[in-house]
Amino acid sequence: MTKKDNIIIIGAGLCGSLLALRLAQRGYTINLYESRPDLRTTDISAGRSINLALSDRGLKAMRLAGVEDKVKPLCIPMYGRLMHDNKGNTFPSNYSGREGEYINSISRGDLNGMLLTEAEKHKNLQIHFNKECEHVDIENNIATFYDHETKTKIEAKGDVIFGTDGAGSALRKSYYLERKFLFSYAQNYLTHGYKELEIPASKDGKHLISKDYLHIWPRGEYMLIALPNLDGSFTVTLFLSYEEGEYNFKNLTSEKTIKEFFQAQFPDALTLIPNIVEEFANNPTGALGTVKCSPWHYQNKNVLMGDAAHAIVPFYGQGMNASFEDVSVFDAILDKHEGDWETVFKVYEKTRKADADAIADLAIDNYYEMRDHVANPIFKEKRSIEMTLEKQFPKEYFSKYSLVTFHEDIPYLDAMKKGRAQDKAILNMLADKEINPQEAPEVLLKKVQQATEAILEDDRIAGLQY
Amino acid sequence: MTKKDNIIIIGAGLCGSLLALRLAQRGYTINLYESRPDLRTTDISAGRSINLALSDRGLKAMRLAGVEDKVKPLCIPMYGRLMHDNKGNTFPSNYSGREGEYINSISRGDLNGMLLTEAEKHKNLQIHFNKECEHVDIENNIATFYDHETKTKIEAKGDVIFGTDGAGSALRKSYYLERKFLFSYAQNYLTHGYKELEIPASKDGKHLISKDYLHIWPRGEYMLIALPNLDGSFTVTLFLSYEEGEYNFKNLTSEKTIKEFFQAQFPDALTLIPNIVEEFANNPTGALGTVKCSPWHYQNKNVLMGDAAHAIVPFYGQGMNASFEDVSVFDAILDKHEGDWETVFKVYEKTRKADADAIADLAIDNYYEMRDHVANPIFKEKRSIEMTLEKQFPKEYFSKYSLVTFHEDIPYLDAMKKGRAQDKAILNMLADKEINPQEAPEVLLKKVQQATEAILEDDRIAGLQY
Incomplete structure (x- = not known):
């Protein structure tokens, strides 16, 4: 059993930060690379998945890393869905008939920041921000990064490289392009995209609608959801077709059509989103994609984890939870096979792949369920x-x-x-x-x-x- | 309605040749590019899918192009499966309980050659061999080819470009890499590969086993099949795992193990394949992959067809038939919307995509059925x-x-x-x-x-x- 291995982790998002923390706890030497600036000192959210739903699988991984007590204060419990009809009437639907079963609205930035701070407490771990991975030489385990600070390219060699660099993973792209093995790979987009909007807090910092629910405005072709934030605001997400149907992202371009659309479909939400026109124009339209691939690793050298291996659509609130659970599953396999990376990687995929595929499919199921069937x-x-x-x-x-x-x-x-x-x-x-x-x-x-x-x-x- | 359009077709395989023939019949100016030499004058089969099963969907497209009478003499009817157990006993299982329902073993080369010859009869069609497509500028409809004769790169610009360049399509790769639109794309490999072997004809040119059947040796983990050729030989295909199980492509490397494997699993076949060891060593091991993607086209400019859009595994004998049916379906849509390529391409995908996905899934079903269940x-x-x-x-x-x-x-x-x-x-x-x-x-x-x-x-x- 060796702990001398130098480990490179590409991507300090939720999965990468937790993995780095856990592997540092296990004694490895970790270099964690992140393409963006430090989110604890820079506002880089820019209208993309500002809050998420943390539930039991994710919390289990938090316990494993010993940070559950740091997570709890960031959580807002949501006990069910609150459906809004197009007259503004609401209908609750609890997530469970049991006591104590709820999900938690949590800020992506707060959670990620906490994990980075905990990780940084380990002397055997170093974080490198503004280093964007462009390519990995998977045979020689050399990652090439573009350094946004010095505007130069740098290389890093690791004994083992983890790609936790999300849905657009550079490591995964290297698997695809280097063609060293038969790489099964799928990227599938829904016909709908999403855009984030905001319901601000009241003047005294309170939530304007109940914070105890995940709010849904299900309309078949369209759907709006809202999750509460600690500051009293809600992050609202509109799911809408790119170009199909009467209203879509292609034709909702003027103040008139945007307001007309919301007035007809989401009248109660419209009154709560004061900056709807500006936000519609300025916030990016995000794509909804599923990524599956196999194998997840190359020999004993490098491995994909989290969204890099299995990005899913957000409709089951399980993307982050699945990525955190990856770390739990991987950790248990390390317990058994530590020192033999190829076996660890093989057993990891054998243990985890069918479950990652399942949650991807379940998330697609829920897209149709939430859109079309909840009412x-x-x-x-x-x-x-x-x-x-x-x-x-x-x-x-x-x-x-x-x-x-x-x-x-x-x-x-x-x-x-x-x-x-x-x-x-x-x-x-x-x-x-x-x-x-x-x-x-x-x-x-x-x-x-x-x-x-x-x-x-x-x-x-x-x-x-x- | 314009027929002045200059059409580039990339790939003169089965789908590309038929498409070129049909579009030439409709009056378009066609330039058909093929990476390999002319298969009518060069032997380029090299142990890869030498014969195929032609059935009703493919025959319908042959009728559309007026070449059914040229196809029939190339066909050997197969009325069912003949299962061989591991003692050499055989059991027939017909494909249909109806009279006159059978599939046809046909040489890929003979069929492709006939289609090229028919296509070349049209003055508005030119075939360019040894021109390998490397990339398509999908915005400007310029295809770049490597010319294997002159060892230089050449460019060709078309009003419309068809990518019929098979499972490894250069046009499809350009869709993926140019990122001009959200491109859903999947390539999935089975854990098994395949290798072709030969049962030669008897000395007087006769078939050594019945030519009226598709022969199958189903063994769960392994499978052998054989289809008859007009010259009395059979093309045999072994389906085997790359690295799993007692015997696999990784460990079957010596004469001893190859013969031991065949003796145990396919004893009657072993006696019929005299050059098994040489063929095992010299013939390539092919991969079994499914490709799905969407969209199939870009604006009014270019479109994927055949394996380039939807490559499937061979277990339903429908790969070629599906590609030929593409041409029938496309032709019917041209009848309605000729002159408006964007509409033609959109309606074509809308009409055809779900069926292409279905035959891909059915072919995977049949992989398990033929391997595990027929007995x-x-x-x-x-x-x-x-x-x-x-x-x-x-x-x-x-x-x-x-x-x-x-x-x-x-x-x-x-x-x-x-x-x-x-x-x-x-x-x-x-x-x-x-x-x-x-x-x-x-x-x-x-x-x-x-x-x-x-x-x-x-x-x-x-x-x-x-």
């Missing part, structure tokens, strides 16, 4: 049955959302299989009038369990897995 | 039921294989949905002993139809499509 009567009945079951049988019944969000002990793949089958079972029984929310909870539970098991069994047989 | 008892019972239904109800029942292979009037997507549901219905009823092959055909038909419809309905409800 659908049969969907509401399903949620009502699931709330009853979770309340009555807190240790026996877990909705898909609960399995994914609150059960860090259950791998994403298992949560997906079980959760999808449950959804299908309940929706079909509702459509066939074989179940109704007024039945006794014990009857509901038995029906749902049996129908779910039958669906899983039918799928197993059709896949000839017997 | 499975419940699968055999399913095939037996389907043969009965197709014989007894030739106009009412179509297996998934028939829908995909023999029904050029049914889009791949519809064939996939219906076919998968039928398979699931029959397999589940067999597993639950709710059906057996000895029942009256009318009863079987009704049970299968009802169970299939129930599955499709359950899926619709779970997808909330109501």
Whole structure:
């Protein structure tokens, strides 16, 4: 077992910072490179994913790194969705029927800054800001960076290189372009993009709408969501097609059309976003993409982690949580195979890849669910049955959302299989009038369990897995 | 409507040759560029996909181009699969219960050569061999080629450029690298590769095993197939993992291990392949990849077609047929929108993309089916039921294989949905002993139809499509 390895980590975002902290705790020598300036001293958010939802999988990784007590004060609990209809009426839908199951709105910048500060406390770790990775020579483990301060290129060689450089990963691009092995790779964009807007705090710094919920304005083609910030403001995100439908990012260019669109679709939100026209013009339109690839590593030399390996769309609130869970999973594998990087990397992908694929697919599912189905009567009945079951049988019944969000002990793949089958079972029984929310909870539970098991069994047989 | 457009087609493989022929017939001025020498005068096959299975979708496109009579003499009908067990016993399984439904073994080179010869008869068409496309400036429609004859780079500008340059398409790579639009792109490799071998003809030029079948040696981890050639030989393809399992491409390197492997798994094939060791060493190991992407075109300027847009694995025998069908579909859209290339390209992708995705997924399904399931008892019972239904109800029942292979009037997507549901219905009823092959055909038909419809309905409800 060697701890002499010099480790380069490319990317000091959420995943890279946590990984660096954890590997520094384990005694490695870490050089952490980041393309942007230090976010603790520079405002670089510029209208991009200012806040995020932290839930149990992410919190587990925070505990592993011993920083849970530093995270908690940054969190605003959200207990469910609050749906807004186009007349401004609201309807709550809790995330769980159990007590104490909620997600947390948290500022990306605050969380990232805290992780950097904790990481920097380790003498065996050094952070290099403004160094943008352009290419990695994956055979010789030499990373080339453009230094935004000196305007020159620099090189760094590591015994091991981690690419935690996000959806646009330079290490991943080197895997693709160097063609040293068969690299399966997918980047898939939705037809919708997103734009961030702001509901400011009241004059006395209070939240203007309830901070206990993730707010959703679901409209089929369009969707608006809002998450609370500690300063009383909300970060609002509009999801909208680039060029399809009556309103889209291509044609919403004038004050008149923007206000007309919001007035028709999100009238209550419009009154809360004073700078909507300026923000619409100045904030960038972000793309919604999923990235999958394999293998995640090259020999015993370098490996992808977090969004660099598996970027997902934000609709399950699991992107950050999945990246943090990567670090937990990797850490457990290091416990077993430390000293043999190739085995560590292989076992890591073997353990983690199917779960990363599953949360990517679940996030796409939820895109359609949030956009199209949350206001659908049969969907509401399903949620009502699931709330009853979770309340009555807190240790026996877990909705898909609960399995994914609150059960860090259950791998994403298992949560997906079980959760999808449950959804299908309940929706079909509702459509066939074989179940109704007024039945006794014990009857509901038995029906749902049996129908779910039958669906899983039918799928197993059709896949000839017997 | 203008026919003055100068069209560049990159790639004179099967799709490019047919497209060039068809567009020349429509009166366009065509320059067709091909990286390799003229395959009619040079042997360039080198152990790669020497023969293919031509079926109804491909034949429809041959009729469209008026060359069906030139294709027929190149075809060897194959009426089903002939399974070989590891003792050398064989078991036939027909492709259809209907008369006249079969697929055709055909030489890639003969077919491609015929299409080039037909294309060259048009004065408005010129073929440029040995010109390898390196890059396309997609904005200005300028393609850069490396000329293997003069060892220089040349440029060509077209009003419209078609990329029919196969799975490794230079035009597609330019879409990816130029980043002018959000390009969804996926390349996925199987863990298995392939290698081609040969069963030579007998001394008097006859086939040594039946030429009426596609021969399969299914072994779970491994698979061997053989398709007949007109000269009495068979092209044999071994599908094998690169590095997993007891035997793989990485460890099969000596005469001893190669023969040991074939003796254990494919003893009857071993006696028929005299040059197995040389061929194993000299023939390349091919990769099995699926490519999906979107969009397929850029503005009114250039478009991908065939494998360049949607390369698939060979297990449904549909790669060439799908590419030929592209040309049929495109031609019908040209009929409606000729003169407006942007609309033609948009409608083409809108019409064709879901079907191209479906046949890609079906081909992956069949990889597992051919490898793992064809010898499975419940699968055999399913095939037996389907043969009965197709014989007894030739106009009412179509297996998934028939829908995909023999029904050029049914889009791949519809064939996939219906076919998968039928398979699931029959397999589940067999597993639950709710059906057996000895029942009256009318009863079987009704049970299968009802169970299939129930599955499709359950899926619709779970997808909330109501």
